[in-house]
Amino acid sequence: MAKRAGGKAAGGTPATVALTAAGVAFVARPYDHDPSAKSYGLEAAQALGVEPARVFKTLLADVDGTLAVGVVPVSAQLDLKALAGVLGAKKASMADPAAAERSTGYVVGGISPIGQRKQLATVVDESALAHGTVLVSGGRRGFDIELAPADLVRVTGARTGAIAR
Structure with a gap:
């Protein structure tokens, strides 16, 4: 997998800057975003020709009063009880979208688990580890990043667990 050099030139988002600074190999995967798409993640999978099980969405949850990140396949839902357990x-509930945007520095539909404004506890669904590479938001709508799941876990300081249903 080619490493994109130069941070800003590789997509211009905090996610690409963080990956470049960490020396993580990734591929920028831009696509034409349709603002009327009902599911940003499924739109990305279809536009990029990637099976939905390899494209992961970033969801923020309020876990006992603190924001946390769950990263699950776009074809699944976040199991809030499992996230809380990990x-x-x-208990956990979905975070207020405005709070998610303030905390991460990204807009809903483009929240990346990488390069967030504030480091939050992160859990990546263990199914990611079954793939050679996975795709996550690169920090804006219409822009994904492809990388090895072990690198995703490492660069986000994530735990892994069965948090998708």
């Missing part, structure tokens, strides 16, 4: 918490 993080040793009692």
